[in-house]
Amino acid sequence: MTEPSAQARRAAFAEAHRATLAKAQEAARSRGYFSAYPETPSGKIYGETAKAEAEAAFQALLGQPFAPGDTLLGEEASPWGQKLGITYPGLPVDALVARAEAAAPAWADAAPEIRAGICLEILHRLNRDSFLMAQAVMHTTGQAFAMAFQAGGPHAQDRGLEAVAYAMDELSKVPGAVRWTKPAGREQLVMDKRFRAVPRGIGLVIGCATFPTWNGYPGIFASLATGNAVIVKPHPAAILPLALTVRTARAVLAEAGFAADVIQLAPDTAAAPIAQDLATHPAIGIVDFTGGPAFGAWLRAHVGGRKALHTEEAGINPVVLHSTADFAGLCRNLAFSLSLYSGQMCTAPQNIFIPAEGIETEAGRKSFEEIGAALARAIDWLLADPARAAGVLGAVQNPATLDRIAAARGLGTIVRDSAAVEMPGFPEARSATPLLVAVEADACEAWGEERFGPIAFLIRCPDAAAALDHAAGSARARGAITALVHATDEGFLARAEAAFARAGVALSENLTGSVFVNQSAAFSDYHVSGANPAGTSCLTDAAFVANRFTIAMARRPAAA
């Protein structure tokens, strides 16, 4: 039996967060602006001492076991320069699954409202600790502090809340007890039916190294809210953000009288990966994966047919230039999108399709070469101040990205070269500014694959229509998550909307101000469509949650 105080806490969590959940459900339907968690890293909101305390807490984690364990592993190194030296207890796959299965039944049997209350309490505490999460995200992914705070903290929490909102919407459709009365001649057939939502099985969430919380929370919270135990397998390079997340979640679960093993961390190393063994274990019913298309393809082939599989893999995001009424704004906005987190966002543009004859602007026609030069200048201006450059670029997560930049230099004409920049306070930081390479439209071997990192191509196309065809065709065939088009012609914009809708790409138009194509806001922007090779699923739509549970029925003749 659950002790009375735990029962009371369950009810209190549900009550405390009921209004937030209702607002989130309404926002997910109306899809206007909504956020439950303040994105500003301000002492006024999070407490004047929060930042300093979080830095101290982060320092205290370094060089220590995160938790006791027989097998301790961990090899995280900050892209800003220091080895973290944190180790995490590892468990064999069978032990992880056995613990999840032991914890699962009570969680499955809990009322959806109780589970939602616990999910929102977890998110609430994660929000409270956003400054610590910012340190953890910054020093694993290489994100600059402001992005690490926002994307790793409040924005990720919003994505988690959004998933709970969708799960509750779908669960609320499952009726409880129903009487079924069928006319049969002069008589009636009367049956009493009871329905229940049954969790699909253990949810496995496989994390990535760039946005471990933002990309991980939707799957974690969608599976938890629909009643599944969850195993979180972080990327070996970014364990800490998800370890902190799981620790918080386990504490809340335990306070509410559930087994902490409803959620478990399953760290591994690059040398001894466990994701395949976990994903193919028969007890795993759901797999959420963010990462490269090679492992994505393996998952699709090996678990995609029977288990619920949700992937975000790779996008080659296009920009199409037709015309603009604000050429300086276009360049400023695009320079920022190319520079932000050194092009390591899955939403960052890579391929800029430009008509060979240039584009019309408010200041007359700009040639292909003029556009490249103006964009290069805008990047230079943005990154001229070292402190600002560090804040925009962040650090490069993976050394392989630097090799990719070196290789890309040979793919065409260098319009702007990539270079390391000085990062104040982080002399060892791995950095790289955007590389711009001009190529011809037929150089598919250059621009036709994802070149992850600060690498962009200026692609000379016969005309704007051909630019759109290349961009949308590539998105359909090879995958894309975002697209950006600049045009003053409504007819061209309409054609772009139709083409990118068909290609399953989220389209932004004429961005010249403070909204960037990279940004995807929970509750309003759908992230990834599932309609092209960039991923199988969308954060978040009904399809993302509906297959995480099934509906069971028991019926019997009604008592006379």
Next chain:
Amino acid sequence: MTEPSAQARRAAFAEAHRATLAKAQEAARSRGYFSAYPETPSGKIYGETAKAEAEAAFQALLGQPFAPGDTLLGEEASPWGQKLGITYPGLPVDALVARAEAAAPAWADAAPEIRAGICLEILHRLNRDSFLMAQAVMHTTGQAFAMAFQAGGPHAQDRGLEAVAYAMDELSKVPGAVRWTKPAGREQLVMDKRFRAVPRGIGLVIGCATFPTWNGYPGIFASLATGNAVIVKPHPAAILPLALTVRTARAVLAEAGFAADVIQLAPDTAAAPIAQDLATHPAIGIVDFTGGPAFGAWLRAHVGGRKALHTEEAGINPVVLHSTADFAGLCRNLAFSLSLYSGQMCTAPQNIFIPAEGIETEAGRKSFEEIGAALARAIDWLLADPARAAGVLGAVQNPATLDRIAAARGLGTIVRDSAAVEMPGFPEARSATPLLVAVEADACEAWGEERFGPIAFLIRCPDAAAALDHAAGSARARGAITALVHATDEGFLARAEAAFARAGVALSENLTGSVFVNQSAAFSDYHVSGANPAGTSCLTDAAFVANRFTIAMARRPAAA
């Protein structure tokens, strides 16, 4: 441009069926009894001459090309005794796909309400022609007339309507135009966003030989309603029911000014099957399959990871006997379930798990042997009259089923042997009454696989708890669609409900009257759960429709 009269017909279809759609959506939510199409094959409802006219129309179809074509194929033979001699135009896979792709854009762009109106008009006309459909279903599947009318006609139409209702529910969640206003310091970021539902791709529906319309309509109408063009690949032994369906659908589409190729029939032969080529064609985005687990496994491995795949494969449906207050009713009801359509329903029981010590009844304890004898007598009584026997049993669809019966005789002790019966009016009919074989619980090699047809095992278990364990364990591991339990003990019923819910099986309890475990009613009973190997999806829940479309967005800064 669409001509004005076609535009008017579109609007008229939507208007004519608006109330039916609303009632269907409400029924799908409340899940009480609902049916839009009368199940009684009565002249009062369908017209006094309808039956005779349908028989004449069926006769006129025999021995003829169904439609003109360069390549004509067809090898249907009625299990009741006659070769149909109907041939159907076949097309190469690439031609089918090219036609679907040409027809698709206008259908995708139509408003959901217009598409729903057309779907309901198609169902309305199919309903009107239910007597002809009954002939077509009877003489391909072997179902007796009454079942062929009900399951092939109104019940299938209800399943199609249910799918449209779910599709409309999901599509209605996609917002149209939204203004997003985000506070940003003293300013605001304001974006105008437009969302649209984008069909996932061409829907392929692969039909079965036993319930071609009942199992086919959910996928057909779910894909149509969500804006996808559809290719229907019938089983070579049961083309006619789906050919009639597609003909009706094409006529309605053409009247409404859409290309008839929005839906196409893709017949093939057993010697030259095309399902694999169709399923793996890149233009196919959705596959609905009803059939055996061998091809199901192939589909899961080859298309399951990327395309939306919905399968119904095979179930080994259990019965668990614990106790009863109406032993005669139990035997009568179960005898009917075993005999109905000669056990060829995917919902028919196969394995009857019985405690070795027998069960308590209102007339004292009945031993294992007494239960077997009573069940055999109930079957004998049910089938004693040849006309009634023909009406219950129908004919055996596939000659291989007779071989399976012969092989099953050697698997244990024959309690009741299978035999052919005389079918009045059909001297050539292929028939077989239920075979009952007694085995021990450890004879998994006998009862542990699906033995499709009128084959049932009486399985002697140590006790009722072991019977439940075997039944639920087998369902989880090997798949089941239905389960039946008899018990007067509420504690045992509760344990059975929990065990079968976890196994993803629809449970019926204490059926002794005129409701049978085989029956699954649209709008109330969920058919297949997706939670065990019997299939990946449920007819019909949100997950069945939600991945048939994706959501595309275009956003731009709001005009100042």
